[in-house]
Amino acid sequence: MVISQEAIGAGKPAVLRRRGPVLERAILEAALDQLSTVGWGGLTMEGIAARAQTGKAAVYRRWPSKHALVVDALCSALPDVGDMPDLGSLREDLLFLVLRMRESMYSQGGLAIRSVLDECDHSAAEPFIDLIVRGVIEPGKRLILEVIRRGIARGEVRADATGDIVADVVPALMMYRAKLGGRDICEGDLIEVVDQVMMPLLRS
Amino acid sequence: MVISQEAIGAGKPAVLRRRGPVLERAILEAALDQLSTVGWGGLTMEGIAARAQTGKAAVYRRWPSKHALVVDALCSALPDVGDMPDLGSLREDLLFLVLRMRESMYSQGGLAIRSVLDECDHSAAEPFIDLIVRGVIEPGKRLILEVIRRGIARGEVRADATGDIVADVVPALMMYRAKLGGRDICEGDLIEVVDQVMMPLLRS
Numbered sequence A, B: 001m002v003i004s005q006e007a008i009g010a011g012k013p014a015v016l017r018r019r020g021p022v023l024e025r026a027i028l029e030a031a032l033d034q035l036s037t038v039g040w041g042g043l044t045m046e047g048i049a050a051r052a053q054t055g056k057a058a059v060y061r062r063w064p065s066k067h068a069l070v071v072d073a074l075c076s077a078l079p080d081v082g083d084m085p086d087l088g089s090l091r092e093d094l095l096f097l098v099l100r101m102r103e104s105m106y107s108q109g110g111l112a113i114r115s116v117l118d119e120c121d122h123s124a125a126e127p128f129i130d131l132i133v134r135g136v137i138e139p140g141k142r143l144i145l146e147v148i149r150r151g152i153a154r155g156e157v158r159a160d161a162t163g164d165i166v167a168d169v170v171p172a173l174m175m176y177r178a179k180l181g182g183r184d185i186c187e188g189d190l191i192e193v194v195d196q197v198m199m200p201l202l203r204s
Helices: A005-009 A020-037 A045-051 A056-062 A066-076 A090-105 A108-119 A122-154 A164-180 A187-202 B005-010 B020-037 B045-051 B056-062 B066-076 B090-106 B108-119 B122-154 B164-180 B187-202
Strands: none
Touching: A020 A045, A020 A056, A020 A066, A020 A108, A045 A056, A045 A066, A066 A108, A066 A122, A090 A108, A090 A122, A090 A164, A090 A187, A108 A122, A122 A164, A122 B164, A164 A187, A164 B122, A164 B164, A164 B187, A187 B164, A187 B187, B020 B045, B020 B056, B020 B066, B020 B108, B045 B056, B045 B066, B066 B108, B066 B122, B090 B108, B090 B122, B090 B164, B090 B187, B108 B122, B122 B164, B164 B187
16 A cells, blocks of 8 residues: 555555645635635645545645635636627527526535635725626626627617616625525526526616 | 723723613624725634723624624615705706715624625625615615606606616626726726716617
């Protein structure tokens, strides 16, 4: 049996012997897993090492701090909002969009991001917020603006509904309900967002 | 000079000798002050005692935990959204409302509430969320619905714009922008919320 230096350090036999990218991937996965379960507050380099079945030294050799590791973990798991198929009507496009956004919110990367946003105070969250805005918020906003542009072209949406604040309404309502609603966002919530808010807000 | 037992415990002469409600008020004020400055994460019973110029024992005698103390501190400082004067038009009413809500957000109580919401993970935030919903969110929602009802009576607002989700749009956008905007909410943001979102959303 091969015993790695790190495992000796931790006083346990190595279950897995991995190197380079394979071990790095396992550490990043462990960080995401810990973020979604124990949250930012409960996250420790020890916990991540244990979850990745490696030693703490192996983690610190690659990332000097919890912050640096979490930035890389979030980068590796940014939910991909993908492209918007044209479903032929504003309402169908909006329903597709909100379902896609809810999927992203509850993906492993989405849960990790919300854990960081929910728990970090402002100064601690700064390096993450920039990453989240560029990696998730902006791509989501581009999809919404694409749906709005198509609606304008079809004559379904008023021509001046292209402001940034209009594109913020869907993610803002989803974040607000997830934070204060005391339960997960259900399909009924999404249909309310579309039929009671976005359709009347956008109609021409 | 009178030296209190608590001050002897802390190894320092008492600067102030207060009892009962006066001391309690000072401790609650100190907790709010610490929440707005060092945040939930940085808040300690020691820090609160020091800020209130009393001993840690005096704090623990009244509140068994940081959680219990913060619940009482938030209760004591819930921003009062007050009543809505009728300004004669939907736009004027909405502008008044969003200015009032921003004032609440940046009051001492509002900053303390946001600190708790921003930093606590879900399980830690539970006892606070109920308090915040009943003490701040629901009163704010009543004001918005009052503005909408008046607008319907004036014929400015469509009759079916009375859903809960419609009343969530303003606070959701304010929370979202405060969290992800990287700066304080300014009057320009409020005017955008009114003119680009609420006016088109509500118009009859």
